[in-house]
Amino acid sequence: MATTAAELPLDERLSRIWETRPGLLGALSSVDHKTIGKRYLVTAFVFLILGGVEALVMRVQLAHGALGILSPEEYDQLFTMHGVTMLFLYASPILSGFSNYLWPLMLGSRDMAYPRMNALSYWVFLLSGIFLYSSFLVGHAPDGGWFAYAPLTEELFSPGVDLDFYALGLTFLGISTTVGAVNFIVTLARTRAPGMSLNRLPIFMYGTLTVSVSILFAMPPLTVACIFLFFDRQFGTHFYQAAFGGSPMLWQHLFWIFGHPWVYIVVLPAMGMVSDIIPTFCRRPLVGYTFVALATVSTGLLGFGVWVHHMFATGLPTMTLSFFSAASTIITIPSAVAVFAWLATIWYGRPWFTASFLFMAGFVVLFVIGGVSGVMTAAVPFDWQLTDSYFVVAHLHYVLAGINVFPVIGGIYYWFPKMSGRMLSERLGKWNFWTMFVGLNVLFFPMHILGMLGMPRRVYTYPVGLGWDTWNLVETIGAFLFAVGVLLFIINVAWSRAFGDRAGVNPWNAPSLEWSIPSPPPVYNVAVIPTVASRHPLWEPELIGEQKSRIHEGPTLTDGRETMATTTLDAQPLAVLRMPGDSYWPLLLALSLAAFFYGALLGWWWLIGVGAAATFVSITGWLWPEPPAEEA
Amino acid sequence: MATATTTRSLPVGLRGKASPAFWGMALLIVNEASFFAYLLFSYFYLAAVAHGAWPPGGRPELKLAIPNTVILLVSSGTMWWAESGVRKGRMGRLKLGLLITFVLGVIFLAIQGVEYASKPFGLRADAYSSLFYTITGFHGAHVAVGLLMNLVVQVWVWRGLVTPTRRQAVTNIAWYWHFVDVVWLAVFTTLYLSPYFGLR
Amino acid sequence: MSGAGDVGPVPSGGERGGYELRVTSYELTILRLVTRNSYFVTRLRKLLIGAAAALLLAGCAESPTYMTSSGAAGSREAALGWTLTIISCAVVALVAVLLVWGLARRRESGTGVSEGREGVSWIYYGGVLMPIVVLLFAFTYSTVTLTGLHHPPGEPKVHVEVIGHRWWWEMKYLDGAPEGVFYTANELHIPVGVPVHLDLRSADVIHSFWVPKLAGKTDLAPGSENSMWIEAKEPGVYLGECAEFCGLQHAHMQFRVVAESPRQYAAWLADQRAPARVPSEPDEKRGEQVFANAPCAGCHTIRGTDAEGKVGPDLTHVGSRLTLGAGILPNTPGHMAGWIASSQAIKPGSYMPTIYLKPAELQTLVSYLQSLR
Numbered sequence A: 001m002a003t004t005a006a007e008l009p010l011d012e013r014l015s016r017i018w019e020t021r022p023g024l025l026g027a028l029s030s031v032d033h034k035t036i037g038k039r040y041l042v043t044a045f046v047f048l049i050l051g052g053v054e055a056l057v058m059r060v061q062l063a064h065g066a067l068g069i070l071s072p073e074e075y076d077q078l079f080t081m082h083g084v085t086m087l088f089l090y091a092s093p094i095l096s097g098f099s100n101y102l103w104p105l106m107l108g109s110r111d112m113a114y115p116r117m118n119a120l121s122y123w124v125f126l127l128s129g130i131f132l133y134s135s136f137l138v139g140h141a142p143d144g145g146w147f148a149y150a151p152l153t154e155e156l157f158s159p160g161v162d163l164d165f166y167a168l169g170l171t172f173l174g175i176s177t178t179v180g181a182v183n184f185i186v187t188l189a190r191t192r193a194p195g196m197s198l199n200r201l202p203i204f205m206y207g208t209l210t211v212s213v214s215i216l217f218a219m220p221p222l223t224v225a226c227i228f229l230f231f232d233r234q235f236g237t238h239f240y241q242a243a244f245g246g247s248p249m250l251w252q253h254l255f256w257i258f259g260h261p262w263v264y265i266v267v268l269p270a271m272g273m274v275s276d277i278i279p280t281f282c283r284r285p286l287v288g289y290t291f292v293a294l295a296t297v298s299t300g301l302l303g304f305g306v307w308v309h310h311m312f313a314t315g316l317p318t319m320t321l322s323f324f325s326a327a328s329t330i331i332t333i334p335s336a337v338a339v340f341a342w343l344a345t346i347w348y349g350r351p352w353f354t355a356s357f358l359f360m361a362g363f364v365v366l367f368v369i370g371g372v373s374g375v376m377t378a379a380v381p382f383d384w385q386l387t388d389s390y391f392v393v394a395h396l397h398y399v400l401a402g403i404n405v406f407p408v409i410g411g412i413y414y415w416f417p418k419m420s421g422r423m424l425s426e427r428l429g430k431w432n433f434w435t436m437f438v439g440l441n442v443l444f445f446p447m448h449i450l451g452m453l454g455m456p457r458r459v460y461t462y463p464v465g466l467g468w469d470t471w472n473l474v475e476t477i478g479a480f481l482f483a484v485g486v487l488l489f490i491i492n493v494a495w496s497r498a499f500g501d502r503a504g505v506n507p508w509n510a511p512s513l514e515w516s517i518p519s520p521p522p523v524y525n526v527a528v529i530p531t532v533a534s535r536h537p538l539w540e541p542e543l544i545g546e547q548k549s550r551i552h553e554g555p556t557l558t559d560g561r562e563t564m565a566t567t568t569l570d571a572q573p574l575a576v577l578r579m580p581g582d583s584y585w586p587l588l589l590a591l592s593l594a595a596f597f598y599g600a601l602l603g604w605w606w607l608i609g610v611g612a613a614a615t616f617v618s619i620t621g622w623l624w625p626e627p628p629a630e631e632a
Numbered sequence B: 001m002a003t004a005t006t007t008r009s010l011p012v013g014l015r016g017k018a019s020p021a022f023w024g025m026a027l028l029i030v031n032e033a034s035f036f037a038y039l040l041f042s043y044f045y046l047a048a049v050a051h052g053a054w055p056p057g058g059r060p061e062l063k064l065a066i067p068n069t070v071i072l073l074v075s076s077g078t079m080w081w082a083e084s085g086v087r088k089g090r091m092g093r094l095k096l097g098l099l100i101t102f103v104l105g106v107i108f109l110a111i112q113g114v115e116y117a118s119k120p121f122g123l124r125a126d127a128y129s130s131l132f133y134t135i136t137g138f139h140g141a142h143v144a145v146g147l148l149m150n151l152v153v154q155v156w157v158w159r160g161l162v163t164p165t166r167r168q169a170v171t172n173i174a175w176y177w178h179f180v181d182v183v184w185l186a187v188f189t190t191l192y193l194s195p196y197f198g199l200r
Numbered sequence C: 001m002s003g004a005g006d007v008g009p010v011p012s013g014g015e016r017g018g019y020e021l022r023v024t025s026y027e028l029t030i031l032r033l034v035t036r037n038s039y040f041v042t043r044l045r046k047l048l049i050g051a052a053a054a055l056l057l058a059g060c061a062e063s064p065t066y067m068t069s070s071g072a073a074g075s076r077e078a079a080l081g082w083t084l085t086i087i088s089c090a091v092v093a094l095v096a097v098l099l100v101w102g103l104a105r106r107r108e109s110g111t112g113v114s115e116g117r118e119g120v121s122w123i124y125y126g127g128v129l130m131p132i133v134v135l136l137f138a139f140t141y142s143t144v145t146l147t148g149l150h151h152p153p154g155e156p157k158v159h160v161e162v163i164g165h166r167w168w169w170e171m172k173y174l175d176g177a178p179e180g181v182f183y184t185a186n187e188l189h190i191p192v193g194v195p196v197h198l199d200l201r202s203a204d205v206i207h208s209f210w211v212p213k214l215a216g217k218t219d220l221a222p223g224s225e226n227s228m229w230i231e232a233k234e235p236g237v238y239l240g241e242c243a244e245f246c247g248l249q250h251a252h253m254q255f256r257v258v259a260e261s262p263r264q265y266a267a268w269l270a271d272q273r274a275p276a277r278v279p280s281e282p283d284e285k286r287g288e289q290v291f292a293n294a295p296c297a298g299c300h301t302i303r304g305t306d307a308e309g310k311v312g313p314d315l316t317h318v319g320s321r322l323t324l325g326a327g328i329l330p331n332t333p334g335h336m337a338g339w340i341a342s343s344q345a346i347k348p349g350s351y352m353p354t355i356y357l358k359p360a361e362l363q364t365l366v367s368y369l370q371s372l373r
Ligand code: HEA
Pocket: A263, A264, A266, A267, A309, A310, A312, A328, A329, A331, A332, A335, A336, A339, A367, A368, A369, A370, A371, A372, A373, A374, A375, A377, A378, A379, A383, A386, A387, A388, A392, A395, A396, A399, A400, A403, C091, C095, C130, C131, C134, C135
């Protein structure tokens, strides 16, 4: 080499340190959070399409009563896999994708706290998704509904591998979710830019932080429930079998202790995105930042105390029902706080009607419609009518499609310029918004009515002549309209990636740190570690008249893969952190786990053994320390 | 453009409780603790809804379980002894401590195996037996994992990869081991003692 | 195409003429409580009710909607339901108005970022105070309804055990002397105006007992001993459904509740208690033979004959029933023949196998079964 490393320009030096080896082998070893984040986004989006196509097929069958397009076996697999896909393989991973991509950029850091664990959580997500979907190849996808109530899901009533895929697949996926959660917590605690104290974080980070902590307590009950189910099915235990002293209710408690927190886990980061994006497009800070941050955290907490509202019709004592009904009612307050904070921000701001903003504004309406139908189901006596009817299907789609899909699509409109360096087409974006918005309402609003007309959920067909046909047909039309909207989005992304306008550093004039670096960001994210002096570092000139945060000066950390560690509460510099480089261990570990879970599925003990041994080897290899340098 | 400011006043890397490695272990422990909490929740739930006697076959035998508990507690002590050894730079004590802990852990598992063999019921007898074997089995698996960690760290110690200044691995596995012991106390209290307190 | 979805002429009951009136007078009271009659709110309310009622009615006359009820419990649930619906619509309207207004209202021009400390009071009033007031009311109302529904309005005089099977319903009438206990299937007869106590049991997985027009759901789960009460305020035939996913034919696990005058009910009870009618016509007699020789008796009971199978529904008085195959086919000779000859086509996965019989045999068999009134 002609020049020594020290003589190269800064960006050149940093690139050399942080770059991933080119080619497939390099890609398999990459631990760059941006790469992983994009993989998460794309993979989760593919699952959205898979789940969506499953739903479209269901909608065709339900377009009219007594259609015979799907057999009951097929329908049951489709609606189960639709629910499982949407809730586990799309809704949560897509948000992990955003967090993975954006966190270090927002934090002014070079990577996540555990880059390799980040890769692990992606690989496990991918493989567990493949695991669950491989059930279609053998024609035995899970068919017990997304909450798989025992004893229907016991071996006696569901022989075959269907529910083994479910029990093992979700346990496997749980590893990814948990590892990811730990990573987010430590990243937030350790790698914030100096000065970025807790009251200066974007709300989005509060969302992800809250759900990451929730995950630590919410994933285990699902894992326990699934392991019990698997043992019941394969080893003859009796956890859910009343005849042997077990109880089907045990499954319901365990599942919903997980399940309710989970539905907030899949929306709080998305709501956080809204809380950050609305202010950008309203050209003013969020009204009531502290309240919204607290609302986010308290929703996560309260979410652990409402699970029984999914079990109102199971014959529990009145006292229990009232308690959980009250808790479910109280949980609306933090949501209401957020809603009025958004409304006030829009009211007192100067809205800029971009496609992204339209999605956020549309979201507010959808959230409230979905929210109030939740409040209706929280009233026990009325829930006895509503539960397990299409009304609940309406509720869950307004909150899931409304609070998750809308912010996600709007979030892509917002951050795509950062990720790719090109703008998405605004014109197509507006078409995209309106087709999806109208489509969603045409698709899901009539479900409220159908519920009230007495139509139960999870039926593969229904009698004609009960007044259900017309609304079902309307829904089917809405479903295809919504799908067209999704298609427009895909077209927009595909086209704009190649031909979109150049984005520049900060096309939206947004306030947070990710908008201070080039689009797309360089591999090392930030050339210097910034020092943050306020909640809106890039708005300081306009808000307080001077640039107090130091964005372009600060430590450069060029001695290797390094980033800054700061203290947990007030983000004071603590140390320089050495970050691990690219590695194959995460992929190997994920593959070993996959071998283990396939072994368990097939009952091949040798494969279980191989998987376990390989897991041990991978973890040991991963953690194997470097020989100590000579002690200085 | 960017101005370089140096950070040479800051230490490189974090040690002890501030290090990401320690945080990772701590959060793993939180997660695992909640896993066991739900296992025990399941026990109490099924006990509460049981129709007949609980446990169905009468109160569990304590003859093996009490000494076994003592063994595990002692192993926590030896682990602590080993870890404080490395903190003081006494590598010999570390090696010995880890070894003793390892042996005690193996004895614990062996006694657990003997107890399994002596139980009049198998895994499939009823819900109680399912709970008993599953919960103690998961605990046993955690002990086994702790032993594997112990073994790996012993190898590292012997190969000089762990030094008094680079001892995070020892701290981490020590915490994990203490956690496994504390979980055992919870499991022991629930499965073995609560029937004696009239808790069903 | 299978006739599976074809419910035929069986009415699903409940009158509906007076319903609009009832709703209006009722929600007036509620809204007076909720809001202090402002002109705007009154207009809005009228609009909402009108729209909601129109939407529901557009759903068609025959639907088993629970928003109008013929049951003692159901009508209180419906009242609560309307209140909540109105509140919900009002909240959505409020937010939508604030949003659209906020988006559309004029502002001084400029694109710069503004400081803006105003707006926090929105959170105090809209985000905290308003929901607390509204929800306190809603929760109180809901809890009053809940406790009110805990006990039936009077001592139940009729006791029935309802047993959920995959995918049909078994009704065991418990009243009277032990000899008077009998089984029937997929049809629950009850006297009008009398609370009926139901013990809910499951033979296999979890099902849920739901008669939308009469009362909300309660699950039937193995190992739990749930019960509920229902009371029909008006005579009629009401559609019942299984509301918990229970496998392949969950969609086809329906039943009928026949609410009739106490006198009619007593007559029905007496008929059902009697053993099966002895066939008189030659056709029927031959049919009885066919039944005895085909595998039917292994699964079905006909009291008074040797048939004592317990797998499928009791057929002692099958001819008197309104429907076949768990409420999915009208009970006509044609449908019955179709059911026996092709149950698997009509209800794939059902535990009633398709039975191959010669056409003549099938015909006599059907005559016999139809004669069991
Ligand atoms: C995205 C996830 C999500 C979210 C955010 C919510 C939010 C809420 N949910 Fe929902 N819920 C689901 C996902 C979600 N839910 C799913 C997937 C199911 C079905 C599972 C299944 O069976 O398959 C379900 C089912 C479900 C049930 C069980 C229904 C049944 O099966 O019988 C209940 C019952 O209480 C309930 C309640 C609530 C409540 C009270 C809220 C509250 O958090 C909502 C709070 C928000 C608002 C109310 C709007 C904003 C507030 C204002 C504008 C203030 C003014 C409001 C009033 C005065 C009313 N939900």
